[in-house]
Amino acid sequence: MGLIKNIRDAVKKEVRDYIFQMVEVEKDIEKKPEQPVSENVTNIEVKAAGPAPEVEEKPVVKEEKVQPEKKEEVEEVREKPRKKEIYPIANNLEFVRVSYKKNQDLITIPKELAELIKMLPLEEYACFVKLYCFALEQRKNYGYWGGTLKRRIGLDQLTTSEFEELGNNLAAYGLLLLEQLTENQKTFVLYVPFDEDTMVKLSTAKKPEKEPEKPAAKKAEKPAPKAAKPKPEPKEEPETQHEEDIPGKMVEGMENDEMYKSYKTFVSLEIDKAKMRVGRANFDKIYMEAVKYIDKKYGFKVLSDSDKFKEYLTNYYISAFDIPTFENWKKSKG
């Protein structure tokens, strides 16, 4: 009996101590309401002995699991508007590459432009205004699109893909023109209303048209060489009658023409034969003359455009080695 009484007293004492501790903890919580709940729970765990910790650990774990889910939900909500289809806010704007005559003291946005850009979403609006200020600062409204530009207009915090997306969105809204020069290089032309007093017109940039699909193999061989011509010079345009004679130049509807394919093979063989005939040294001299001739007649930009250069070089060889033109060759074939 004495033993049972001692045990009962000990249990009572334990329970009383535990209740006192609980009361103290509750008082602490009331004194510090801003303290996070999880900390209080940890305090209870430390102070309370016995079975209590096992029961009270669960809410902490639950809280940790719930938080990331909530974050994901918030992110999803933020991302949703980006997936919307973009409709241009202005059609048929003329994209002119301009240079500003002098540094501007004031950054002024013409009213018509301000009316247009106020329809842009916040991020695109900010990007456009930053680009506009940058254009005035560098005194031209075009340049390379990429990391350097991102840094220079103060959008460092954006990732490359986010910046790309902003550019594409602005292009979709019709206020920016992006041109893919090579696989990694892009240029942009920012829309600015042309003002004769402050600007000089350099060239008009054309919007990229949807080209008919070419065979994949051909695309791989020629990685967008023609896009690398931001400023076409009209005086350097080749004459039409020469173009017809160029064997490498596809005439519409001729791509599958067996006759034309045979002619191309014929020209290739004739050039090889001529190379053998005149010898390596002379052929090199003829090539040098061809380069000088093409530069003089069609301009330097043709020389630096490998596809066009090949066309004109072939044309030159046809003249230099007396190879029949396509029409003459076809007639001779009957």
Next chain:
Amino acid sequence: MLQDIKILMKSLSDIDVRIMLCKSAFEWELLAKKYNALRDEIEAFCSSGLPEDVQTALEKTRAYLVEKKGELPPLDLSDFFK
């Protein structure tokens, strides 16, 4: 303005040096693209008209490039006829 045109002219003389060291058609094409871009930049910079010495320097570099292209091995046209 003087400082800026000096930087552009320095880039042009850098191209001149690299033309001398150029040994392949690929390198040449890169230099030609650089020259075209630089020319555009200079023309944009001197929008009121190119000074005579700048014009001469541009033409000289262009002539170097043309000469170099002629000196490089003739372009292989075999893939062009495929």
